[in-house]
Amino acid sequence: MLVVVVVVVLALRGASGAVAETGIGVNWGTVSFRKLKPTTVVDLLKDNKIGKVKLFEAEEDVLKALMGSGIEIMLGIPNEHLSLLSSSPSAADMWIQKNVSAYMSKHGALIRYIAVGNEPFLTSYNGEFQNFVIPAIQNLQESLVKANLAGSVKLVVPCNADAYESTVPSQGAFRPELTQIMTQLVQFLNSNGAPFIVNIYPFLSLYDNGEFPQDYAFFEGTTHPVIDGPNVYTNAFDGNYDTLVAALSKLGYGQMPIVIGEIGWPSDGAMGANITAARVFNQGLVNHVLSNKGTPLRLNSPPMDIYIFSLLDEGAKSILPGSFERHWGIFSFDGKAKYPLNLGLGNKELKNAKNVEYLPSRWCVASPSSDMNNVANHVRMACSVADCTTLNYGGSCNGIGEKGNISYAFNSYYQLQMQDARSCNFDGFGMVTSRDPSVGACRFILGVKDKDSDSSASQITTTYKYHLCILLTLQYEDTTVCFNVSELSHDSQDPQVLTFQHVFRCQCHGTAPKPFLSF
Ligand SMILES: *[C@@H]1O[C@H](CO)[C@@H](O)[C@H](O)[C@H]1NC(C)=O
Numbered sequence: 053m054l055v056v057v058v059v060v061v062l063a064l065r066g067a068s069g070a071v072a073e074t075g076i077g078v079n080w081g082t083v084s085f086r087k088l089k090p091t092t093v094v095d096l097l098k099d100n101k102i103g104k105v106k107l108f109e110a111e112e113d114v115l116k117a118l119m120g121s122g123i124e125i126m127l128g129i130p131n132e133h134l135s136l137l138s139s140s141p142s143a144a145d146m147w148i149q150k151n152v153s154a155y156m157s158k159h160g161a162l163i164r165y166i167a168v169g170n171e172p173f174l175t176s177y178n179g180e181f182q183n184f185v186i187p188a189i190q191n192l193q194e195s196l197v198k199a200n201l202a203g204s205v206k207l208v209v210p211c212n213a214d215a216y217e218s219t220v221p222s223q224g225a226f227r228p229e230l231t232q233i234m235t236q237l238v239q240f241l242n243s244n245g246a247p248f249i250v251n252i253y254p255f256l257s258l259y260d261n262g263e264f265p266q267d268y269a270f271f272e273g274t275t276h277p278v279i280d281g282p283n284v285y286t287n288a289f290d291g292n293y294d295t296l297v298a299a300l301s302k303l304g305y306g307q308m309p310i311v312i313g314e315i316g317w318p319s320d321g322a323m324g325a326n327i328t329a330a331r332v333f334n335q336g337l338v339n340h341v342l343s344n345k346g347t348p349l350r351l352n353s354p355p356m357d358i359y360i361f362s363l364l365d366e367g368a369k370s371i372l373p374g375s376f377e378r379h380w381g382i383f384s385f386d387g388k389a390k391y392p393l394n395l396g397l398g399n400k401e402l403k404n405a406k407n408v409e410y411l412p413s414r415w416c417v418a419s420p421s422s423d424m425n426n427v428a429n430h431v432r433m434a435c436s437v438a439d440c441t442t443l444n445y446g447g448s449c450n451g452i453g454e455k456g457n458i459s460y461a462f463n464s465y466y467q468l469q470m471q472d473a474r475s476c477n478f479d480g481f482g483m484v485t486s487r488d489p490s491v492g493a494c495r496f497i498l499g500v501k502d503k504d505s506d507s508s509a510s511q512i513t514t515t516y517k518y519h520l521c522i523l524l525t526l527q528y529e530d531t532t533v534c535f536n537v538s539e540l541s542h543d544s545q546d547p548q549v550l551t552f553q554h555v556f557r558c559q560c561h562g563t564a565p566k567p568f569l570s571f
């Protein structure tokens with residue numbers, strides 16, 4: 053077995069001449085309330101010499117900002133679009149025209165890959181998307197040919213590591229119900245010279261499974277190695293990677309290039325999600341892949357590229373998976389490096405985003421005199437709209453006391469409302485202060501001005517005023533709280549975008565109207 057592997061590696065090296073170094077990229081997600089301007093983010097990427105970025109969808113302002121930057125792009129298509137793209141060649145043509153061709157002029161965006169779906173085979177989707185993938189790929193490939201882009205843009209499918217399974221890496225195989233689709237997929241990828249994309253999350257293995265040995269998640273040796281015949285695995289990444297290698301081998305494509313589409317560690321919001329762990333994991337990962345050691349089944353042949361998840365924290369993400377979900381960034385939402393990290397790209401440490409325009413140094417806190425018994429509903433409302441996940445068990449603000457909790461909630465909401473004075477009222481329980489209320493590692497955020505607060509952008513935003521009482525079911529608990537949504541901003545370019553401007557608690561009478569249906 054070992055001998056065979058060595059021969060294969062030699063043959064590969066002989067063919068390619070030199071071993072290429074793993075490319076280090078990042079995932080740039082934009083599910084945030086207040087986003088940095090895309091141009092600020094592109095400068096952040098450039099300052100950190102990050103030359104590869106993965107996007108989850110084709111957002112115009114993001115792609116425009118990337119034009120001429122020289123940064124290579126893997127552009128995602130959300131799963132929800134796969135059904136249409138699989139059934140309609142003209143929809144695929146349109147997608148390529150509007151979302152790819154339009155940006156690929158001479159000094160345009162370097163779109164290298166299109167990620168067709170995002171983990172479309174995820175077990176929890178129960179097969180909802182899986183039959184759309186191959187037909188969508190076929191349509192999109194035709195469209196690329198028509199657009200003369202088939203030579204420069206490759207279609208790929210980022211899979212979650214749950215697409216394959218095994219007790220030991222060498223026995224890896226794709227899930228039985230995926231065998232046929234995976235066979236078609238890898239044949240397509242191979243004929244196109246495209247890599248297999250996989251997302252690997254040792255953090256989630258640790259989070260979901262109390263038995264998972266913590267040190268096996270990192271890259272610093274373990275007291276629980278996995279012994280697989282002659283091969284010894286000391287970290288979850290290698291074990292997982294080789295399980296995929298074995299699964300690909302079973303289909304006859306054991307040498308298919310592999311790209312890690314997402315990998316990272318959150319820094320807040322759960323036990324085991326903290327700054328130290330995130331730094332140790334990400335630095336260990338980068339050092340590991342750049343060492344070119346490879347894995348037992350692919351000696352000296354690390355992944356082609358890895359895309360760290362993620363670039364920035366995304367404060368508006370669903371916390372269904374856990375509170376950590378909003379804290380994957382190597383930078384916080386405002387582009388500040390959370391910890392020193394050497395990406396092996398030339399800088400010894402991360403550089404912060406430049407020219408970030410913060411709101412004035414003002415925070416909203418609980419006023420000292422107020423009776424704290426009556427604020428629970430205010431806190432619940434604030435945290436249902438803004439992000440309070442750092443307050444949770446294991447979070448960086450978990451130990452700041454009851455009053456601290458209230459202030460944190462008030463402030464998160466106030467910053468989200470662009471420091472609108474009315475949003476710090478809370479029936480008189482809130483007050484604005486110019487002293488930073490941050491305590492220790494618990495940082496009270498200060499909002500940033502984003503594109504929505506530019507005067508140029510105001511032309512496209514129409515504000516409709518509503519005086520409504522709506523029912524909102526909170527994500528945290530089954531409690532129903534009423535809010536008075538007195539203003540909803542309605543982006544006239546994209547009717548699906550609604551922004552809450554001022555949300556106040558109110559009395560609900562009778563059945564609440566449903567404002568979302570009125571557009
Ligand atoms: C381009 O991508 C966006 C974002 O995924 C999508 O909403 C839009 O429908 C796409 N455009 C076309 C013409 O399909």
Ligand SMILES: *[C@@H]1O[C@H](CO)[C@@H](O)[C@H](O)[C@H]1NC(C)=O
Pocket residue numbers: 266323324325326328329
């Ligand atoms: C950070 O997380 C790691 C493991 O993920 C854990 O061992 C460590 O105790 C945590 N540190 C703190 C300060 O909570």
Ligand SMILES: *[C@@H]1O[C@H](CO)[C@@H](O)[C@H](O)[C@H]1NC(C)=O
Pocket residue numbers: 443444445450452453454455457
């Ligand atoms: C602060 O809020 C968090 C999250 O809801 C909770 O776990 C913690 O117990 C609260 N602290 C106090 C002192 O009420």
Ligand SMILES: *[C@@H]1O[C@H](CO)[C@@H](O)[C@H](O)[C@H]1NC(C)=O
Pocket residue numbers: 519520521536537538556558559
């Ligand atoms: C909602 O708030 C607006 C503005 O403060 C007020 O005029 C309106 O009466 C309120 N509606 C309800 C139902 O409380």
